[in-house]
Amino acid sequence: MTDRALVVVRAGALTTVQDLGRPGHAHVGVPGSGALDRPASALANRLVGNGIEAAVLETTLNGCAVRARCAVTVAVTGAPCAVTVDGRPAAWGAPVTVTAGAVVEVGHAVRGVRSYVAFSGGVAVDPVLGSRSTDLLSGLGPAPLADAAVLPLGEAAGAPGRVDVAPAPGPADELVLHVLLGPRDDWFTKAALRMLAVGSYRVASASNRIGLRTDGPALERARHDELPSEGMVLGAVQVPPDGRPVVFLADHPTTGGYPVVGVVRGRDLAGAAQAAPGTPVRFVPVPVRR
């Protein structure tokens, strides 16, 4: 009997199933969701021979462990960590062949926050609105992993990637976020816009898949009226009443009523996914021609 499935041995602090998310439904209030560190999840998929749209596991800080009920190729990317198979050290950032019954242990992140674990064939939980992603804001998709949960796997399609070790830049000591100013930069004082550029910010511990919160100097508003709800994009730097910028990540709400001072460049968001609480954040405002 071919039982293509995983059994969760140790769910970890927060491990979710993620793919490319469910874009196209924001108008009915559905967040885009999907893997926070897209390059890392795509790499993990390629290493095991999957298309980049296959669902992977996204861990948070302390990894997870699963028992494979079938022979499967596994790759771990994203936050660097120790990987073991039945207790024996195995490669991180490379395809690892696992026999049926073996336990794959993804260890604590040595740096960064989120490791991505891809399995040949992909995690094959039922999709919701075309995606297998867990959306922590609206509760769509599978629940976060729980001990003893069983996750079906799809049929392996392609041959595993032919690289032995994939070079991937580790998380940086400082998170640099280029911010394209607008649409509501004019809701802030000139001093606030300077503060965004020079202020010393750090990743706050309340950060999650919805947003990267920051600790640091408050941004002063030039306007104090209420902003009618408007559409929010991935990477939006929203400034709530406490003045501390929040960078919207994959599970962000689709509309919001606090002004967005700017939007983080798409290619900087993978870094935001890997910035642990306490990491210094440097915002680099980029003026936009109107």
Added chain:
Amino acid sequence: MRPLPVGEDALLVECASGEEAGALHAELLRRRSEGTLPGVTEIVPAARTVLLCGLAEPRRFATLLAQWDIPPMPPAMRETVEIPVRYDGPDLAEVAAMWGVTAGEVARIHSQARFRVAFCGFAPGFGYLTGLPERYAVPRMATPRTAVPAGSVGLAGAYTGIYPRSSPGGWQLIGTTDAVLWDPTREPAALLAPGTPVRFVADGAL
């Protein structure tokens, strides 16, 4: 209409009013269905704006948009969704007091209004419905409830909304419906999408 650049590939079009945003949204949907809209990943209307995401050339699109001749809000392109409601909400008396009418009249006024889903947000399938005259606007509750049951019909500002599932919330609750607002296994999952005309039908004798 004022198009504001948002990040690398999005445009937030700011309109003078909710009606203008609704008209622009309808025009965007019309052009998308006839295949004359540049590729976009999302069209998200809100209170006074429409957000377009995934534009290859947002700046160019902003220029094109300035030349559009947008007809005023067209008569509803889809059928009116009728929502049966029991006007039995815990805030009904308070809303009646704010409106200066009886509870029965709240039900009558609310069920006679013609609503439109202006936009969605807060939760999948949660629509912000316009249609009540501005004089019936009510404030949100000072202290939001920690749990509002699914199907609760509430008021905030001049909007009406229905909770698709149990969640915390600060809207003034005037009634309850058994309508299923959100079912991801249904096509479409959301009963109320932006632009949908809505009527509330009072359930039972008043």
